[in-house]
Amino acid sequence: MSISPVELMREIYETRTVSDASGVSLPLESEMRLPLAEALYRVVSDHTPNLALEVGMAHGMSTLAILGGLHAGNAGGMLISVDPHQSTAYRDVGRTNVRLCGMSAQHRVVEQLDYLALPSLLQELSSIDFAYVDGWHTFDYVLLDFFYVDKMLRPGGIVGFNDCGYPAVHKALAFLKTHRKYAEIDVGLKPDYNASNVLKATVRRVLRRNNNDRYFRKLEDWEPTWNFYSYF
Ligand SMILES: C[S@@+](CC[C@H](N)C(=O)[O-])C[C@H]1O[C@@H](n2cnc3c(N)ncnc32)[C@H](O)[C@@H]1O
Structure with a gap:
């Protein structure tokens, strides 16, 4: 019997070691923090x-967390992971993890850059129920990921973001809040305003630039009129 995705995820965080497709051990890298994965x-x-859709797979900690949730819900479900570097820089470690927990049939990797993959997925899929954004973290890429996620996400669906403490991600979330209809949901993560010094932490707190992951429920399919602009 294969290991469950969440057991495998927790084991990897403990050992900080992963294996590639040929069984070679490698140090875990580029991963989200364990409390965020939980x-x-x-x-x-x-x-x-x-x-469900994710942008940014790396060694697949978010992938295992999402597949773990599908596994726990026992309701089938499918995850699509977009990552241009899965078989190259990440040596298929994420794919290998999914195979180890016997969930390859519920998982598909689109090995392309987000700006190529997401327009094709928008054409292909009628809608998605969940998305997690953890790819390239500059403002333009996060905004682009959100733009396409919003087009695919059904009303009532949820989108989560990693590295929300980065100014670029925070700015993209300010766009989400001013230019679309979403409500932030509480997922049990206390806001974290820690920084390398007191001044930075104070700025962070004042700007409410929370380091923890943040999740938003889509309230309705809505876009502003063609000439709308709100400062964000
Ligand atoms: C921080 S890592 C993701 C970590 C992963 N979510 C986890 O928790 O294990 C960021 C990932 O984004 C991918 N990435 C970089 N540029 C991208 C792009 N333009 N489109 C999609 N993915 C990209 C990288 O290959 C890398 O795997």
Whole structure:
């Protein structure tokens, strides 16, 4: 019997070691923090999406958390992971992890840059129920990821973001809040305003630039009129 995705995820965080497709051990890298992976797992378990999408897979900690949530919900479901570097820089470690927990049939990797993959997925899919954004973290890329996620996400669906403490991600979230209809949801993560010094932490707190992952529920399919602009 294969290991469950969440057991494998926790084991990897403990050992900080992963294996590639040929069994070679490598140090875990580029991963989201464990409490954030646990929160992702809880959100997906609670909402049991039929179709989930993630941007940014790396060694697949978010992938295991999402598949773990689908597994716990026991309701089938499918995850699509967009990452241009899975078989190259990440040596298929994420794919190997999915195979180890016997969930390859519920998982598909689109090995392309987000700006090529997401327009094709928008044409292909009728809608998605859940998305997690953890790819390239500059403002333009996060905004682009959100733009396409918003087009695919059904009303009531949820989108989560990693590295929200980065000014670029925070700015993209300010766009989400001013130019679309979403409500932030509490996933049990206390806001974290820690920084390398007191001044930075104060700025962070004042700007509410929370380091933890943040999740938003889509309230409705809505876009402003063609000439709308709100400062964000
Ligand atoms: C921080 S890592 C993702 C970590 C992963 N979510 C986890 O928790 O294990 C960021 C990932 O984004 C991918 N990436 C970089 N540029 C990208 C792009 N333009 N489109 C999609 N993915 C991209 C990288 O290959 C890398 O795997």
